[in-house]
Amino acid sequence: MNGAHDMGGMHGMGPIDTDPDDPPFHAxxxxxxxxxxxxxxxxxxxxxxxxxxxxxxxxxxxxxxxxxxxxxxxxxxxxxxxxxxxxxxxxxxxxxxxxxxxxxxxxxxxxxxxxxGSSARLPDTVPPRFKAGDRVLVRDVTTPRHTRVPRYCRGRIGTIGRDHGVHIFPDTHAHGEGTKPQHCYSVRFTGRALWGDAARENDTVLVDLWDDYLEPAP
Structure with a gap:
């Protein structure tokens, strides 16, 4: 869903605090x-x-x-x-x-x-739709339901970097509609593909995305 939680790429939220000594609980x-x-x-x-x-x-x-x-x-x-x-x-x-x-x-x-811990990887033999090196277009998923595809990469072109194997599809799983097993990939985007010419030339972003979020890039 397009909610306030999806803050990637938004301005005005301040710096990300990455203090390694920050305790897991403050109270x-x-x-x-x-x-x-x-x-x-x-x-x-x-x-x-x-x-x-x-x-x-x-x-x-x-x-x-x-x-x-x-x-x-x-x-x-x-x-x-x-x-x-x-x-x-x-x-x-x-x-x-x-x-x-x-x-x-x-x-x-x-x-x-x-x-x-528990692994979300499934043993299913679902065939992958993509392989490492393939160029993919992220579908423009706009829904009030649960989804794990961030707004900032929708409609953008990236490259498959790695296949993580078959995993539960969160969009259906969250709503009791089954696991819909499919491959999840690490997709590499250049900073400029996401943010335009204002991004630094060598910046890249890796996003884990499921088969249903992707289609072959034109």
Whole structure:
């Protein structure tokens, strides 16, 4: 969707803070918001793409006026309500009125996944539409739904740099419409292809893009 979260290439947002010593959490409530989000997600009522869309799908004043973990917590509240994990009364009062029939996630399995991480790569033998070196045009995807194609590269021409293999397609996965397995590529764009002659001559940008976002360049 074309929301306030898609800030790539926008002016006036200030420099990106890349302090390597910045702690992951700045307050105890942020740590708890992160933990609650993960705990709720392990119930299996939604997936990672659904949760991303829930964070992004906010009115611009609310999105820009919220901190990172405020957006996480707001999304967790919405998803828990929408999927029936909690009721509006329980959320308002903080008092549980019912017992969920969903078994709690296995703590050992949760800990193992968090230690190892999980790969989104699928074993499917879906054939690729492109190979390294192919020139591709990014489709002008304009949708109110979830998508992972940034606005700044839509309608631009780039070159396939690497095939990451077959992955879940986030645009359908976020809305419960299946995984639609397809290849995801690292696509290289010159700075000038994205920003025009004002960009430095040797700048390049790499963007991970799925098959459905691309077509052969003319």
């Amino acid at each position: 105890e409530w942020e740590r708890r918001a992160f933990a609650v989000t993960l705990a709720l997600g392990f119930h299996g009522r939604w997936n990672i793409d659904t949760s991303r869309h829930a964070r992004e799908n906010r009115p611009p004043p609310e999105y820009l006026g919220s901190s990172y973990y405020e957006l996480w917590f707001k999304a967790a509240e919405k998803l828990a309500l929408d999927t029936g994990l909690i009721t509006a009364e329980e959320l308002a009062t903080g008092v549980p009125r019912s017992v969920s029939d969903t078994p709690p996630p296995d703590p050992e399995r949760v800990a193992a996944i968090l230690r190892k």
